[in-house]
Structure formats: structure tokens, C-alpha cells
Amino acid sequence: MAKLIQTEEETLLSEAAHGFLSKSAPVSRLREMRDAGKRNDPELWQEMAAAGWAGVLVPETAEGSDMGHAAAHVLARELGRNLTVSPFLSTAVMAATLLRQFSDEATIAKLKQIAEGAITYAMAIDENAKFSQERVELTAEKRGNGYILNGKKRFVVDGCEADRILVLANSNEGLCLFDLTNKSKGMTQETLAMIDSRDAADLIFDDVEVSGESLLGEVGAGYELLKPALEAGQAALAAETTGLAEAAFALTTDYLKERKQFGITIGSFQALQHRAAHLWCEIELTHSAVLNAGRILDESPEQATLAVSVAKARATDTAQKSVQEGVQMHGGIGMTDAFDMGFYMKRARVAAEWLGDYGYHAGQVAQLRGF
Amino acid sequence: MGEVDAGQDHAEFRRDVREWLEENCPPEMRDGAAGEDSICWGGSSWTFTCTAQKDWLERCVERGFTVPTWPKAYGGAGLNRDEDKILKQEMQAIGARSPLDSFGIWMLGPALLKFGSEEQKLHFLPPIARGEIRWCQGYSEPGAGSDLAGVQTHAADQGDTWLVNGQKIWTSYADRADWIFALLRTDREAKKHLGISFVLMDMRSPGITTRPIQLISGASPFCETFFENVEVPKTQVVGTINRGWDVAKYLLTHEREMISNGGNVMGSGRALGAVLSDSDTGQSDPVLRGDAMRAEVDSLALEMTLERYKDQAEGGQGVGDASAMLKYMGTELNKQRLELVMAADGADALTWGETPASSWLRTKANSIEGGTSEVMLSIISRRILNLPG
Secondary structure (H helix, E strand, O other), rough: OOOOOOOOHHHHHHHHHOOOHHOOOHHHHHHHHHHHHHOOOOOHHHHHHHHHOOOOOOOOOOHHHHHOOHHHHHHHHHHHHHOOOOOOHHHHHHHHHHHHHOOOHHHHHHHHHHHHOOOEEEEEEOOOOOOOOOOOOEEEEEEEOOEEOOOOOOOOEEEOOOOEEEEEEEEEEEEEEEEOOOOOOOEEEEOOOOOOOOEEEEEEEEEEEEEHHHOOOOOOOOHHHHHHHHHHHHHHHHHHHHHHHHHHEEEEEEEHHEEEEEOOOHHOOHHHHHHHHHHHHHHHHHHHHHHHHHHHHHHHHHHHHHHHHHHHHHHHHHHHHHHHHHHHHHHHHHOOOOOOHHHHHHHHHHHHOOOHHHHHHHHHHHHHOOO | OOOOOOOOOOHHHHHHHHHHHHHHHHHHHHHOOOOOOOOOOOOOOOOOOOHHHHHHHHHHHOOOOOOOOOOHHHHHOOOOHHHHHHHHHHHOOOOOOOOOOOHHHHHHHHHHHOOHHHHHHHHHHHHHOOOOEEEEOOOOOEEOOHHHEEEEEEEEOOOOOOEEEEEEEEEEOOHOEEEEEEEEEEEOOHHHHHHHEEEEOOOOOEEEEEEEOOOOOOOOOOOOOOOEEEEEEHHHOOOOOEEEHHHHHHHHHHHHHHHOOOOOOOOOOHHHHHHHOOOHHHOOOHHHHHHHHHHHHHHHHHHHHHHHHHHHHOOOOOOHHHHHHHHHHHHHHHHHHHHHHHHHHHHHHHHOOOOOOHHHHHHHHHHOOOOHHHHHHHHHHHHHHOOOO
């Protein structure tokens, strides 16, 4: 396996991403968007596409930059540090990983549009309050050459603004994946007022007629097709969440060095020093798990489940510790909306649930480790 | 096999090593054993467990393979990092035991290589490489535990010699060691870090006595060591007089890496999954299962971190102060794992003998020896996070 240290290319990519995002899309940008009631930033996405980010997992045959999963994680980590709002995970990571399993002309054209930033995707998988790709009740009923979809998808991230939707449905002959436009007749988007101020929706399918061409692959192959995309998304989300944890931790250590009480900086109190030091250790371990997942996804993706679940479980846990300790060690100011820690906390909670929470991924680990 | 030059082709080196191992590693030494019972510690009082252990040591000594990366003049094979890695890979491939392990190799050797005089290196390193001299470490004292720089064992200046009086504690295997490397107070007036010297002493010197300490696990890996008017030649100071703290700190980094890398951390018998599947409690207790799942996730992430740090070290970036993190997280996790194993086995674990009981008790020392968890957190806080104080 390639080494668990950043390559020179990855370091350059990370520096470039840091330079760009800290200027164009820092946390203050999310605050502005929230205050203006905006959930997406199409101009920013165009710039990211121009830099090759939208095509990070699009093959070169479809004019992508095809930099791989580890590179996608470098970008996701910077997006997490800055709490940047973008369709990166849904579109550039999950939809691209899913669609690149096909090499027909129509799919290549879509991948090309993803890389160009011309279309965005959302993944419609969950139907309950907890992530599960197995409990699918949305039905796909064969009619003529096409299908009729009925049911409801919940917590569809980017579900309002995405141009296209990848929907997991249950036919009589097993799970199926459909690729359709988000404006399909019979579909309703119920906008969710999310705590992290980002785009998510419940999607209602009421006799939605779709053509036979919108079915991806074979009937019954839905889960197999979805698996690599989900794992890519889970790992990239772990990278994003690790970046979030690091940024929240940096805010906290800066504050420990500057805030004075009892006439001295509070960072000289051992009670706080040891909590901060412990948190740093947690972040180190999580960072290793994310690096490992990236390497395995690039080298042997069919064996990545354990690595991905360790990364997602660790990142979920570490980010939540980082924001909770962050608020507590900041004291009163940590509770105010004027301070950024709250934005990190809310995003950490949403990221914890999306694509499987700690319990889901620890369960995967336990199963693979013979529990 | 010819001289090993840094520029030699690696494929050729690998082939030579493989052939040499094939010819020289006795079958009994290929069982992959790495536990406390299979270690060859060496030293003048060492009894080999079998002739194969003795043969294996002697053959490795001849090739410099007990300390492959040390220069040949000091008993090593002069291997570079890549060659050393190849040797380890090839040994692992046939399940070869380590021919010799000792505090001389892990701790004193690196300190002597960095701080020792040429005479000291030539005098002390080869017997370590040959497994003839077993070393112990005289650091802690009854009044200087976490506050190690507070050592009071005194070395009075007598011209060409020191006169040493005082007591050390937690000296690992002092009762079986030939020599000791110790921190002694050589200047009582200076600030505490600046009045310490790093001194080597023959354990047979008149005035040195040891007394084993029985631990809660029943074992006695540690001793009290007493010094009463012990005469030590001044040539046995390593580095500059009164600057022994620099040597001590360097050596502690090696010790922490050793503890976090070694069996103390990861190798506590059966994997948690197997423990839970084998026990009724493990199957039926959802709280225990949940705790074990969490420990498993953390263990895997720690393994990945060890791997990452090794990759960093190979790339020339030292682990440095982050060794405190490995030591802290590794030992805390190990304690937690053994708690889970005890709980899974229930009443079956409550007797001495073939149970996890003594390992469980032994792990309690892991987060104390080599610097407590709290000292590790303070190191991280000061040196990595740059927090004040």
C-alpha cells in the first residue's frame, strides 16, 4: 500500500485548496448565506469545477481530472475546515463514483457535465430517521418500457437545488437505481430547515413516470452499484468532518492562549491543557484512519469497507468531541451565534447522521472483525 | 555474503538475506513467538531456553544482525533503513524470532551513539550487540517519579571518581542486569535540570544492592536499587557532566516508542472479537458489546497511526514528541481492552493460572511506567500545542 503520508502532489493540492477556500468560502460566507436564506453558491461551484475539483473522480475519458479518492479527501478536509457549502460530496464524489461504473455514451456525457460543473446530483437513499440502504419501500413498478415510482425519500442532501437525483427504489425483482431529473412530473421537494443551514429535502414521489433508460444497470443490481458510491461518500464525509474537527480545535487552542482569567491565560490550567491534549490525540488517530481509507479506496476499493467504516466512525466521534469541548472551553462566548463554534457544532451533528452514524459504522467494523 | 553497501541493489540484498536466514535460522526459532517467555535478554546470568536460541544469537552476532543499523565497528551490520526493513520483512516471512532484545539495544545504544565518546562506543556497544552485558535503567526514585528531574541520588566529586549514595526504584530487571545507566545529581546548587549527569555503573560494584518489588499481578519485573558509597570512575559519564538531562530526554523518546510499539500495547492475547464470540456474556451483553466495538474502532485507528508514523520516520520525519501520544493512547487502550476481556470471561477470569487475570493487572502499570498518562498529556500540551506553563 502507498504510504500513509501526504505525497508532494497532495500537499500542493491541500495548500491550493486552503488558499482558495479561506479567501472565497470561509465560515463567514456560510454565515452570510444563512442570513440571506441562501442554500447554494453556484458561482463558487463553477470556480471549483474550473480548478478540476468537480471532476476529481471523473475519468479522463469524460474529461475529468481523475485525481482519486485520497485527493478528494484532501479537498473535503479543506471544505470541512472552512464549512464551505458545495455539492462536492453528492456530485463530485458519490454521483461520479456511481456513474463511472458505466461507459455508455449517455453516461460519459453526464460525467463530462459533472466535471464541467454543468450539472449537480443528489442521492435519494434514506426513508427513515436513521441511515439504511436496505430498508427501501419506495416502489418502482414496471409499466410498458418504463417505471412508475411511488414513495418518499427523507434527508436528501442537496435535494432542493440538485439538477438530477439518483434514487434507490424497490421493484418486484430487487433494488434498482434510477437517474432522473429533479423536476420530474409528480415529484415534490419538501425543503427542510436544517440546523446546519444547508440544502436538504424530503422528496415525495407520486406516480412519477420514468423511462427505461433512466434505470442504471440491471434490475436488482441497485445495492451493488450503490456500494462503491456510498463508501466513497462516507470516506469523503469522514475527511470533511476531520477538517471540521481540526478547525474547531484550532479555534479552541487559540482561545486558550489568549483568554485571561484570575490574571493568567486559561491555557496554563492543567485541567484544560489535558483536555486539549487528549483531543489532539483523538484527531491524530482519526486523521490516520482517513488517510488509510483514501489509500485503500484508490488501491483496492472492493476491500475498503472496514477502512471506510473505521474512518467514518472515528471522524463522527472526534468532530463531536471537538465541538463540544470547543464550546465548553470557550465558556459563554462559545454559546453565542456571533461566534463561529456553533456553525461547526451544527454541521458536526448533521455530518454525524448523514451516510451512517457512529453506531452504524462501529457495527460494520464489529461484523467484519468477527464480533 | 559480501559487504553491504548503501548503494547495493536491493533485490540482490534481499536474496542474500533470504539465503542467509535459510541456512542459519534454526527451525525452533521460526515459530513467530514474540512474548515475554520467548525473548532472549542476554547478559552474563542469561540461561538459554534451548541450544537453538544460543545458536541463533551467535550466528546473528557474527553478521551484526542483533543491531542491524549500528555501524560495524560497534557490532552492527551497518545497514541503511531500506536494508533494515528488508531484513525485518524476510525474518517476519519465516516467523524468525528476534535473536536478542534488551534495554541496551532499545535505549542505551541510541543514547551512546548520539552522546557517547568514541572510547565509550567502542567499549560498551559491542558487548550489547553480542548479548554479553545486560543493562537496566536507573531513573525513577522514591521522591522523583513524574518529576524525574528531581532525582536526588548523589554523586560526590572525588577527583577522578564519583562517590554515589542514594536509591532508585522501578528499576526493571535490576536483579538480573550486569550494568546500570542512571541519572545522578552531580550539582546540588544548580537548577534541577542542570545538575544531573548520565552515568554508567557496573552492578557488581561494592555498595550496590537490589530488591525485587512484587506487583499486583504477582510478577516482579521491577526492583529497588540501593547505592551505598559506590565508587564510579568519571570516564563513565555519558555526554557532558551536569547535562545528563539532554541524554535522558533523548532516551525517553526511544523508550516511549518502544513501549507503544511493543507487546505491551497491542499484543494482549486474543482479539476482542474472538473473546466476545467465545463467551456467553460477550454474546448476550449489549453494553459490553458496545464498549468492545468502540475499543475495536479505536484499536484499528491506533494501528493505522503507528503505520503512519513509521512511514513518516522512513521519510526522515522523526516521531519526536508525538511518541507521547502513542504511549498515552496505546496504554490507555490496552487497559480498556483487558477490562473488556475480564468482563467477557466473567467468573472464569477470577482465578490465577490460564486466565487473563495477570495480564489485566500488568496493564495497569503500562500507563505509569515510562512516564504516566498525565505526564504524556503535559508533554503534548507544552511541546505540541504550545500551551503556556
